[in-house]
Amino acid sequence: MRQKKPKFIQIIDAAVIVIAENGYHQAQVSKIAKQAGVADGTIYLYFKNKEDILVSLFQEKMGVFIEKIEEEIKDKTNAADKLYSLIEKHFTLLSEDHQLAVVTQLELRQSNKDLRLRINEVLKGYLNVVDKIIQEGKESGEFRQDLDVRLARQMIFGTIDETVTTWVMNEQKYSLVNQTKKVHDLFVYGFVTPKTS
Amino acid sequence: MRQKKPKFIQIIDAAVIVIAENGYHQAQVSKIAKQAGVADGTIYLYFKNKEDILVSLFQEKMGVFIEKIEEEIKDKTNAADKLYSLIEKHFTLLSEDHQLAVVTQLELRQSNKDLRLRINEVLKGYLNVVDKIIQEGKESGEFRQDLDVRLARQMIFGTIDETVTTWVMNEQKYSLVNQTKKVHDLFVYGFVTPKTS
Amino acid sequence: MRQKKPKFIQIIDAAVIVIAENGYHQAQVSKIAKQAGVADGTIYLYFKNKEDILVSLFQEKMGVFIEKIEEEIKDKTNAADKLYSLIEKHFTLLSEDHQLAVVTQLELRQSNKDLRLRINEVLKGYLNVVDKIIQEGKESGEFRQDLDVRLARQMIFGTIDETVTTWVMNEQKYSLVNQTKKVHDLFVYGFVTPKTS
Amino acid sequence: MRQKKPKFIQIIDAAVIVIAENGYHQAQVSKIAKQAGVADGTIYLYFKNKEDILVSLFQEKMGVFIEKIEEEIKDKTNAADKLYSLIEKHFTLLSEDHQLAVVTQLELRQSNKDLRLRINEVLKGYLNVVDKIIQEGKESGEFRQDLDVRLARQMIFGTIDETVTTWVMNEQKYSLVNQTKKVHDLFVYGFVTPKTS
DNA sequence: AATGAATGAGTCTTCATTCAT
DNA sequence: TATGAATGAAGACTCATTCAT
Numbered sequence: 001m002r003q004k005k006p007k008f009i010q011i012i013d014a015a016v017i018v019i020a021e022n023g024y025h026q027a028q029v030s031k032i033a034k035q036a037g038v039a040d041g042t043i044y045l046y047f048k049n050k051e052d053i054l055v056s057l058f059q060e061k062m063g064v065f066i067e068k069i070e071e072e073i074k075d076k077t078n079a080a081d082k083l084y085s086l087i088e089k090h091f092t093l094l095s096e097d098h099q100l101a102v103v104t105q106l107e108l109r110q111s112n113k114d115l116r117l118r119i120n121e122v123l124k125g126y127l128n129v130v131d132k133i134i135q136e137g138k139e140s141g142e143f144r145q146d147l148d149v150r151l152a153r154q155m156i157f158g159t160i161d162e163t164v165t166t167w168v169m170n171e172q173k174y175s176l177v178n179q180t181k182k183v184h185d186l187f188v189y190g191f192v193t194p195k196t197s
Numbered sequence: 198m199r200q201k202k203p204k205f206i207q208i209i210d211a212a213v214i215v216i217a218e219n220g221y222h223q224a225q226v227s228k229i230a231k232q233a234g235v236a237d238g239t240i241y242l243y244f245k246n247k248e249d250i251l252v253s254l255f256q257e258k259m260g261v262f263i264e265k266i267e268e269e270i271k272d273k274t275n276a277a278d279k280l281y282s283l284i285e286k287h288f289t290l291l292s293e294d295h296q297l298a299v300v301t302q303l304e305l306r307q308s309n310k311d312l313r314l315r316i317n318e319v320l321k322g323y324l325n326v327v328d329k330i331i332q333e334g335k336e337s338g339e340f341r342q343d344l345d346v347r348l349a350r351q352m353i354f355g356t357i358d359e360t361v362t363t364w365v366m367n368e369q370k371y372s373l374v375n376q377t378k379k380v381h382d383l384f385v386y387g388f389v390t391p392k393t394s
Numbered sequence: 395m396r397q398k399k400p401k402f403i404q405i406i407d408a409a410v411i412v413i414a415e416n417g418y419h420q421a422q423v424s425k426i427a428k429q430a431g432v433a434d435g436t437i438y439l440y441f442k443n444k445e446d447i448l449v450s451l452f453q454e455k456m457g458v459f460i461e462k463i464e465e466e467i468k469d470k471t472n473a474a475d476k477l478y479s480l481i482e483k484h485f486t487l488l489s490e491d492h493q494l495a496v497v498t499q500l501e502l503r504q505s506n507k508d509l510r511l512r513i514n515e516v517l518k519g520y521l522n523v524v525d526k527i528i529q530e531g532k533e534s535g536e537f538r539q540d541l542d543v544r545l546a547r548q549m550i551f552g553t554i555d556e557t558v559t560t561w562v563m564n565e566q567k568y569s570l571v572n573q574t575k576k577v578h579d580l581f582v583y584g585f586v587t588p589k590t591s
Numbered sequence: 592m593r594q595k596k597p598k599f600i601q602i603i604d605a606a607v608i609v610i611a612e613n614g615y616h617q618a619q620v621s622k623i624a625k626q627a628g629v630a631d632g633t634i635y636l637y638f639k640n641k642e643d644i645l646v647s648l649f650q651e652k653m654g655v656f657i658e659k660i661e662e663e664i665k666d667k668t669n670a671a672d673k674l675y676s677l678i679e680k681h682f683t684l685l686s687e688d689h690q691l692a693v694v695t696q697l698e699l700r701q702s703n704k705d706l707r708l709r710i711n712e713v714l715k716g717y718l719n720v721v722d723k724i725i726q727e728g729k730e731s732g733e734f735r736q737d738l739d740v741r742l743a744r745q746m747i748f749g750t751i752d753e754t755v756t757t758w759v760m761n762e763q764k765y766s767l768v769n770q771t772k773k774v775h776d777l778f779v780y781g782f783v784t785p786k787t788s
Numbered sequence: 789a790a791t792g793a794a795t796g797a798g799t800c801t802t803c804a805t806t807c808a809t
Numbered sequence: 810t811a812t813g814a815a816t817g818a819a820g821a822c823t824c825a826t827t828c829a830t
Contacts, residue, residue: 025309039795110307112222148379155383158359159352166351182345186352190387236812419703423825433791503700506616537782542773548757549750549777556749576739580746584781585734630816
C-alpha cells in the first residue's frame with residue numbers, strides 16, 4: 001500500500017504533479033498512473049476519460065479554493081475588507097502550492113475548447129463570490145451605484161489572473177502576497193464614489 | 198523588416214480563417230495550405246514550421262494593432278485620454294475582425310508553453326505602450342505617484358483581455374465598444390489620487 | 395457428464411441473453427456476470443476462461459438440440475421421413491428460441507478460429523446424425539447408391555444453415571417452419587421435375 | 592520502388608497475405624503496411640480506416656470473382672450448364688488462391704456485424720447471378736415451375752460455401768474442383784436416382 | 789464459495805515535415 | 810519556386826483475469 005488517500009484524490013494529486021513537471025501535452029495517462037502508484041486501467045475506474053481527470057482536478061482544487069475564501073471573508077463586515085481577504089487568500093493559496101499555480105495558470109489553458117468550457121462552469125462558483133461582494137458593496141453604499149457588476153468582476157478576475165500568470169511566468173521570483181494591498185487599492189479607488197465631479 | 202511577399206501574408210490570412218473556423222487543434226497545415234491555395238510543401242518555403250506560422254500571425258497582426266493604437270493616441274494630450282483611446286481602439290479593432298478576435302482570445306491560448314512564451318514576447322510591444330501611458334500619467338501628476346506601473350499595466354491588460362474574452366465567449370452578442378467608458382472609469386478612478394483620506 | 399450446478403446453467407443462459415442483446419464483441423465477462431447475478435470472479439469458479447463459457451454454451455444448447463432431434467426421428471421408418479423431421483425440428487427449435495438463433499447463426503461466428511474449431515467438434519454430433527440418415531437411405535435403396543455422403547451432408551447442413559441465417563438476418567419476419575417441405579423436396583428431388591409421383 | 596502495382600491493389604494483396612498467415616485478429620495495420628512495403632500512414636491515403644481495407648478487399652476480389660464467373664457462363668446455352676460452370680469456376684478460383692480461400696471462408700467471418708453487413712452487400716452481386724440462372728432454368732422448363740428461387744439460391748450458396756469451408760478447414764487436402772459434378776448433380780437431381788438418362 | 793478492485797498488455801490513427809520531381 | 814505523395818512516431822482506453830478478503 002503506497003497511500004492512504006482515496007484513489008480519486010491520489011490520482012488527481014498525481015495529475016497536478018505530472019502536469020506541472022511535464023506540461024499539459026506531455027502528461028500522458030500512463031505517467032499519471034505511474035505517479036499515482038496505480039495501474040493505467042485503475043485510472044478508468046475513477047475517471048471516465050482523460051478529460052474527466054482534468055475537469056475533476058479543477059473542480060476539486062477550485063472547490064477547496066472557494067471554500068477557503070468563503071471561510072476567510074465571512075467574518076469581514078464590509079465589501080472592501082472582503083475583497084482584500086479574497087485577493088490575499090487567492091495569492092496565498094497559489095503561493096503555497098506552486099505546482100497548482102503552474103497547472104491552473106499555464107497548463108490547463110492549453111486544453112481544448114470543450115474542456116475550457118467545462119472549466120469555466122467550475123469557475124462560475126468563484127465569480128459568484130466576487131459578484132456577491134461587489135453587489136454588497138453597492139448596497140451598503142461603499143461602492144458607486146453606477147458600478148457595472150459584470151465589468152467590475154471582469155476587472156477583478158482579469159487583474160488577479162493576469163497578476164498571478166505574470167508571477168508564475170517570472171518563475172515566482174517575487175512575493176505575490178505582498179502585492180495584495182496595491183492590487184486592492186487599484187480596485188477600490190476605482191470602485192468608490194469619485195469625490196471629484 | 199520581415200519578408201512581406203504576397204504568399205507570406207496569404208498564408209497567414211488563411212491561418213486566421215482556418216483557426217477561427219476549425220479551432221486551434223483542427224487547424225492542420227494541410228488545411229491552411231488548401232485555404233491559402235498553395236501546396237502543403239509551399240508553406241515550408243515561407244515558414245520554418247507550424248509554430249512559425251502562428252508566431253508570425255501574431256507578430257503581423259499585433260504589429261498592425263500596435264501601429265494603429267499608437268497612431269490613435271499620439272495626438273492626445275494627457276494620459277487619461279490616451280488610455281481612453283487605447284481601450285476604444287482595442288475594442289474597435291477586434292469588433293471589426295471577429296475571426297481575429299476568436300483566434301487571439303480563444304484559439305491561440307491553446308498553444309503550448311513555448312509558443313505562448315514567444316507570443317508574450319510579441320505582446321511586450323503592446324505592454325510597453327501601456328507602460329508609457331501610465332508613466333506619463335504619473336509624471337504629469339494625473340496619476341498617483343505611488344501607482345505601481347507593473348501592477349497598473351497588469352490590471353489594464355488583464356481587464357481588457359478578460360472583457361474581450363467574455364465578449365467573444367458570449368458570441369459577441371453585445372457591443373464591446375460601448376463598454377469603453379465604463380472600463381476607462383474603472384481604471385482612472387483607481388489611478389487618480391484618492392480624495393478621501 | 396459435465397457439472398450441472400444451477401450457476402453453471404445460470405451463467406450460460408445469461409451469456410445467451412447478453413450476446414443476443416449486445417453482440418459478440420460487446421459481451422464482456424462483467425456483463426454476463428451482472429446478467430447472471432454473480433460477481434465477475436464467480437464466473438471463473440465454473441469456467442476456465444471466457445472461451446470456455448462459449449464452448450460450454452454451444453455444447454449445452456447443441457446437446458439438447460441433438461437429443462430432441464434424435465427423439466423426433468427415432469420412430470420414422472425411412473430416411474426421407476427422418477430427414478423431413480430433422481429439418482422441421484431444426485427449424486422449430488430455432489423458431490422457438492430467437493435469442494439462441496441470433497447467437498448461433500450470427501454472433502458466435504465472429505469468434506476466432508480456435509473457438510470455431512472447438513465449436514465444430516461439438517457440431518460433429520449433429521453431422522453424425524445427418525450422416526446416419528443418408529447412409530440409411532442409401533442402404534434401403536431410397537437414395538442413389540452413388541450419393542456422396544459427405545457432400546450430401548454438406549449440402550444439407552449448408553442449406554439449412556444458410557436458410558436459417560437468411561431468416562435471422564431478415565429479422566425472422568416469415569415462418570421458417572413453413573419452408574420445411576420445400577427444403578426437403580430440394581434435397582430429395584433436386585431442381586428438375588420429379589418423374590416419380 | 593518495390594512494386595509497380597498501384598498502391599491500392601498492393602495494400603489489398605498485402606492484407607490477404609497477412610490475414611491468411613496471421614488470422615483476422617492478428618492482422619494489425621502495421622503488419623499489412625510492412626507486407627505492402629509502405630509506411631503505416633500511407634494506408635490511410637488509400638483507405639478510410641482498417642474496416643475499409645477489408646471491405647475493399649472483399650469488393651475487389653469478389654468483383655473479379657463475379658466477372659470471371661459471368662464470363663464463363665455467358666456462352667452456355669442452358670441453366671444446368673451455367674450452374675455447372677458457376678460451381679466449377681467458383682471451386683477453381685478458390686483452389687488457385689489458397690490464401691484468398693482462407694481469408695474469405697474463415698477469417699473475414701470473424702468481423703463484426705457492421706462489416707459483415709457491408710460484405711453481404713457485396714455478396715448480393717453473386718447471389719443475383721445465381722438467381723438469374725435459376726430463373727432462366729424455370730423459364731426454359733429445365734427446372735420445376737414450383738421451384739422456390741430464394742430457397743434454391745440459399746441451397747446453392749449454402750452448399751458451395753459449406754463445401755469450400757470444409758475443404759479449407761481440412762487444409763485443402765483433396766481436390767475441390769473434382770467435386771463439381773457431384774455437387775451439380777445434387778442440385779439438379781437431388782438424392783434419388785434420376786429417372787432421366 | 790463468493791467477491792470485485794486492481795491489473796497491464798496491446799493498436800488504430802493523425803499530421804507535421806520531407807524530398808524527388 | 811512549387812508540388813503533394815509518402816513518412817512514422819506516439820497515446821488513450823478496454824477488458825479478461827487474478828487474488829486478498
